[in-house]
Amino acid sequence: VSDISFDEVRIEDYDGLIIPGGWAPDYLRRFDQVLDFVRYMDEQKKLLGMICHAGWVLSSADVLKGKTVTSTPGIKHDLMHAGATWVNEPVVVDGHLVSGRRPPDLHLYTPKLIEVLRSQ
Numbered sequence: 719v720s721d722i723s724f725d726e727v728r729i730e731d732y733d734g735l736i737i738p739g740g741w742a743p744d745y746l747r748r749f750d751q752v753l754d755f756v757r758y759m760d761e762q763k764k765l766l767g768m769i770c771h772a773g774w775v776l777s778s779a780d781v782l783k784g785k786t787v788t789s790t791p792g793i794k795h796d797l798m799h800a801g802a803t804w805v806n807e808p809v810v811v812d813g814h815l816v817s818g819r820r821p822p823d824l825h826l827y828t829p830k831l832i833e834v835l836r837s838q
Contacts, residue, residue: 724751734814734835735759739770739790739821747778756781760814765835769818769827773797776815786810787817814838 735755737743746752756779759766768776773789774796776782783801788810797804808823809816809830816834818827 724749724755727751727755729755729758732759732764733838734765734767734831736765736767736831737769737772737775739768739772739818741771743771743774747775753779763814763838765814765816765831765838767816767818767827767831769824770820773802773817776800777802785815786812787815788819789817790820 737746752775756766756776760779760781766776766781768787768789770790771793773782773787773793777796777800780800782797785801786803786805787797788805788807789797791806794804807819809818809826811830811834814834816827816830818824
């Protein structure tokens with residue numbers, strides 16, 4: 719449950735953004751404010767975390783060109799068409815971008831998120 723709306727968010731107050739998987743990303747990527755938030759985090763080289771279907775949001779924000787990522791295999795081609803190199807690994811770190819394949823890989827994904835956040 720969120721206690722503030724996107725209109726109240728000051729993006730410069732955040733150290734990173736972790737986008738959930740499942741079908742929520744298909745909904746989230748329809749909002750310009752969400753895409754602007756992702757672009758800001760990418761431009762500032764702040765932590766961007768994506769797992770499962772979350773790559774849809776980064777694809778819509780046009781921040782995947784030249785990046786190496788993983789995701790649920792079902793969106794592999796979407797990410798490749800957005801300019802990413804897709805690999806079938808449980809977790810991939812490419813600079814400030816941490817991608818996880820699927821929920822069963824959370825035990826590997828979460829420590830990498832923390833590692834990247836601490837290194838910023």
